[in-house]
Every structure is written in C-alpha cells, then in structure tokens.
Amino acid sequence: MKRGHDLSGVMKFATSPAWGEHLGEALGDHLGLAMEEFDFEADELADIVGDHWAGVLWGCAFEDLLTRTIEPGDRNIVDDYIRRRGWNESGPTKIYLRALRSSVMSLHEVSEVEPGSGFLVRDLIQGSEPLRVSERSASQTLKQWDRIGARVVQVGGKHLLSGGVLSFTMEAAEAIVADLRRSKGKRSPQTALNLDADDLAALPALISTAWLFDVVPRTMGPASIPTLHNSDGEEVMFHRVRFPFARGVTQALVGERLDTLPALQRETTHFWNWLGEKPNGKAKSTGRMAWVVTMADGTPVLGNVELKGCALMLAVTSAERAKRGTALINDALAGLVGSPLTTIETVEQAMAARAEGLTSSAPAPAIARDCQDFRVRPGG
Known part of the structure; x- marks a missing residue:
C-alpha cells in the first residue's frame, strides 16, 4: 500500500469476523470473472501474474471495500475502524483513510512527468481536467502517456496516488473506455459519459477485471496439451x-x-x-x-x-x-x-x-x- 501511511491496522481489521466476508466479496468482484474464465484459483494468482501484481490487485479490492456502504445500517469499514480503533491510529493515517473512503478508482493518462517530483494525470473515463500528482517513487518509473488504473486521493491540498495502481497497455485502456461508451450509448469521444453513483462504484472491479483479461492470457501462455x-x-x-x-x-x-x-x-x-x-x-x-x-x-x-x-x-x-x-x-x-x-x-x-x-x-x-x-x- 501507500508509503508514508501505515494501513496495517485497518487491513487486519478487514479480516475480522465483522468485515472478513465483505472483504471476500470485494476480492470476488475483482478476481472472480478472470478466475472463472482462465480456470485458476485465488492462491494461484501470484504464480500467474507475479507477487507484485497479486499484491496490487489485493490492494485494489481492499481499497474498494474502504469506499463501500454495507447494508443494513449504511455501514462503512473506515467509519467503523476509526470509531473502534481510531484511538490507536495517527492523525495523518486517519485523514488518509477518510480520503480513500471518498475516492473513486478510474483510468488515467500520465503526462508531464517530472522524475522525483510528480506528473499530471487525466481521467480518461470521467474526462476531468488534468491534476498534478505529487509522487516521488511512481514518477521515477512512469512515462509520458502511460495508462494507469488508480485512485487520486486529495490529502492536505495535494493529490496523491493510492497504493493500488495497475499499469495498462494503451490498447487495453482504449478498450475499457470504448466498452463503457457503448454501454452508455455514447459513441463520440467528445461526449461526456456522465456516470452515476452506481457506475462509479462498479469501476474498481471493472478495471481489475479488464487488467486480468489483458495480462493473464499473455502470462499463462498457450495452454499445455496433455499427453x-x-x-x-x-x-x-x-x-x-x-x-x-x-x-x-x-x-x-x-x-x-x-x-x-x-x-x-x-x-x-x-x-x-x-x-x-x-x-x-x-x-x-x-x-x-x-x-x-x-x-x-x-x-x-x-x-x-x-x-x-x-x-x-x-x-x-x-x-x-x-x-x-x-x-x-x-x-x-x-x-x-x-x-x-x-x-x-x-x-x-x-x-x-x-x-x-x-x-x-x-x-x-x-x-x-x-x-x-x-x-x-x-x-x-
């Protein structure tokens, strides 16, 4: 997850009896379709995409859970965690958790990269104006026009990337946007998608699934033929x-x-x-x-x-x-x-x-x- 913000406490809390089932549902939403399509189990994911990307995908599902409202009672894990365990958390971590709670995962185009400082990101799905992201580590590896699935979180007047960042090929990113446009009957790239709350809530799992459908066939290679x-x-x-x-x-x-x-x-x-x-x-x-x-x-x-x-x-x-x-x-x-x-x-x-x-x-x-x-x- 994000350096500088220790989320180990809320991660452990997410596996507790009160929230473990909901974490499992989030993981199922992010991984389930690919597991069914390519016939693999969750514990095989790291062998297929590598430990790093398996961790990133887990992080994407975990961050998705942080934003969800659970019925009945309009419960949210961030609210529940801060109420129960907030006394043991630092102020910056609680601020960051609340920022994650209200964040939206989307597909972004990277530009104007300044290594060691930051870069601009433009939301390819919602079409908003580019934002300057303050990010030392990612700015060392990202390049002009890279496509990433990520959450842009505003903390203390700065825009940061959350820990769950998926790298996309240009073709895969364009396919996601094109599919969303078709589903909304929007053919022109200049026409705003105008996604509602339910659409935005579905984006994280959609982005993880699209990433898996692009990457898994290439990493698994051609199916082996039995003797x-x-x-x-x-x-x-x-x-x-x-x-x-x-x-x-x-x-x-x-x-x-x-x-x-x-x-x-x-x-x-x-x-x-x-x-x-x-x-x-x-x-x-x-x-x-x-x-x-x-x-x-x-x-x-x-x-x-x-x-x-x-x-x-x-x-x-x-x-x-x-x-x-x-x-x-x-x-x-x-x-x-x-x-x-x-x-x-x-x-x-x-x-x-x-x-x-x-x-x-x-x-x-x-x-x-x-x-x-x-x-x-x-x-x-």
Missing part, C-alpha cells in the same frame, strides 16, 4: 506412411489384395479401416488422456488405409502402429508397392496446422491414367 494415448496405451504421434505403386500397378489390383486381409474392412472403393480386436467387457480406466476411435460395436480402429493416385496411404496414431501397419502392408502387397516414406506429426503440430487451415479438405489429386482401374496385360 494423449491410443487404445493400446501408446503415446499419440500421427504417422502417415506412403507406399508408391510399382510400375503398372492399378488401384483395382491393390484393392483386391487388401480385401484378402481380415484386419481390413472396406468402407468405400478407396478406403479401409484397420481394425483391432474387440475388447471383452468394459475397458478399465488408466487415468490418462485417451485418443480412441472405435466402430459402432466397440471394435477399435487402429488406422486407415486409403488409395490416392498411384500410392497407398496408411494413417495411424503411434510409432508402434506405424511399424505394425507397414509390415502388414508390405507382406500383403509384396511386389505391388515400393519402399514406404513416413511423415510424422505431433498433436501440437496437428492442432496448429488445423488452426492455420492447413489441414482443411482439398480435392483429391487426379488419378494418373496408368493407376486407374485397368488390368496390366502381358505383352500389352
């Missing part, structure tokens, strides 16, 4: 094995040979499912993420075989299946196909390719005439 296993317990790694036809071999000839394999079930003129053995009873859970494809009766599908142009394509989900499938095809099509070529793709690569549209369906290549369904005639 997947197929029905044989093998780690999923997509393998595509291409068997080129030998000279003069047709799809019809290869298809006839494939139909002799009990493990292959023809689905179309050019496509077969490679089937495993149907398990007896209900499969036991392994506790691992599974990538399992089955027929309607529960028979596992080990892979697919497809005829494309002058080649046979075997698609499977593991290195082990690629080895078994290659042996199966080589034995069945001896003399009809050449040496296979294998391409491998991880789950992450497959997902990235799909996101970029690289795996979208495309027309199958035209079948070369010498691979069409004609028999090769001896001496022909």
Whole structure:
C-alpha cells in the first residue's frame, strides 16, 4: 500500500469476523470473472501474474471495500475502524483513510512527468481536467502517456496516488473506455459519459477485471496439451506412411489384395479401416488422456488405409502402429508397392496446422491414367 501511511491496522481489521466476508466479496468482484474464465484459483494468482501484481490487485479490492456502504445500517469499514480503533491510529493515517473512503478508482493518462517530483494525470473515463500528482517513487518509473488504473486521493491540498495502481497497455485502456461508451450509448469521444453513483462504484472491479483479461492470457501462455494415448496405451504421434505403386500397378489390383486381409474392412472403393480386436467387457480406466476411435460395436480402429493416385496411404496414431501397419502392408502387397516414406506429426503440430487451415479438405489429386482401374496385360 501507500508509503508514508501505515494501513496495517485497518487491513487486519478487514479480516475480522465483522468485515472478513465483505472483504471476500470485494476480492470476488475483482478476481472472480478472470478466475472463472482462465480456470485458476485465488492462491494461484501470484504464480500467474507475479507477487507484485497479486499484491496490487489485493490492494485494489481492499481499497474498494474502504469506499463501500454495507447494508443494513449504511455501514462503512473506515467509519467503523476509526470509531473502534481510531484511538490507536495517527492523525495523518486517519485523514488518509477518510480520503480513500471518498475516492473513486478510474483510468488515467500520465503526462508531464517530472522524475522525483510528480506528473499530471487525466481521467480518461470521467474526462476531468488534468491534476498534478505529487509522487516521488511512481514518477521515477512512469512515462509520458502511460495508462494507469488508480485512485487520486486529495490529502492536505495535494493529490496523491493510492497504493493500488495497475499499469495498462494503451490498447487495453482504449478498450475499457470504448466498452463503457457503448454501454452508455455514447459513441463520440467528445461526449461526456456522465456516470452515476452506481457506475462509479462498479469501476474498481471493472478495471481489475479488464487488467486480468489483458495480462493473464499473455502470462499463462498457450495452454499445455496433455499427453494423449491410443487404445493400446501408446503415446499419440500421427504417422502417415506412403507406399508408391510399382510400375503398372492399378488401384483395382491393390484393392483386391487388401480385401484378402481380415484386419481390413472396406468402407468405400478407396478406403479401409484397420481394425483391432474387440475388447471383452468394459475397458478399465488408466487415468490418462485417451485418443480412441472405435466402430459402432466397440471394435477399435487402429488406422486407415486409403488409395490416392498411384500410392497407398496408411494413417495411424503411434510409432508402434506405424511399424505394425507397414509390415502388414508390405507382406500383403509384396511386389505391388515400393519402399514406404513416413511423415510424422505431433498433436501440437496437428492442432496448429488445423488452426492455420492447413489441414482443411482439398480435392483429391487426379488419378494418373496408368493407376486407374485397368488390368496390366502381358505383352500389352
């Protein structure tokens, strides 16, 4: 919190039975939407945004509580604290607490920074005239046109920043103001928003939430993809094995040979499912993420075989299946196909390719005439 004003007493008071529930509600208002959206718990916040920003966010919620009027009885924690514990507080601290009680959190633009002295802040939401803030420490780090979510507190004729100061990117700050304008039907930047008391009371939680929605996705990074296993317990790694036809071999000839394999079930003129053995009873859970494809009766599908142009394509989900499938095809099509070529793709690569549209369906290549369904005639 703010240097020069010891708020440890009121912080402890905020966790007492009389106010602990209300502090929890304030924290929920500031953190709850982001926790739900990005699936994290309050005790994980520091790991995500760092200890400093986790403390700042707690401070924003705490300062919000200091301004709230609690029903029934129009109770306020600052009034209650000063009445009960004020005898043990310094005069400057009580003055500062009362200033916080009547303060409003908003989004500000920083300008005319004088390091070690202060700077100007302009309220981007309420549109008031710039104020000169006396602030030694923050003036050392803030730069011209920085955007901050903060409370400007007037104490002894000077304007100060409270302890809860959130730094915003320009884009995130503009998005907050634009959303507020849309919600109020104010399209022109020159038109005042004219926020009422309820709107102003909602700003602190809105600003904290907007900060989290901007920062958390960047700090958490892309979601990690769990290791997947197929029905044989093998780690999923997509393998595509291409068997080129030998000279003069047709799809019809290869298809006839494939139909002799009990493990292959023809689905179309050019496509077969490679089937495993149907398990007896209900499969036991392994506790691992599974990538399992089955027929309607529960028979596992080990892979697919497809005829494309002058080649046979075997698609499977593991290195082990690629080895078994290659042996199966080589034995069945001896003399009809050449040496296979294998391409491998991880789950992450497959997902990235799909996101970029690289795996979208495309027309199958035209079948070369010498691979069409004609028999090769001896001496022909």
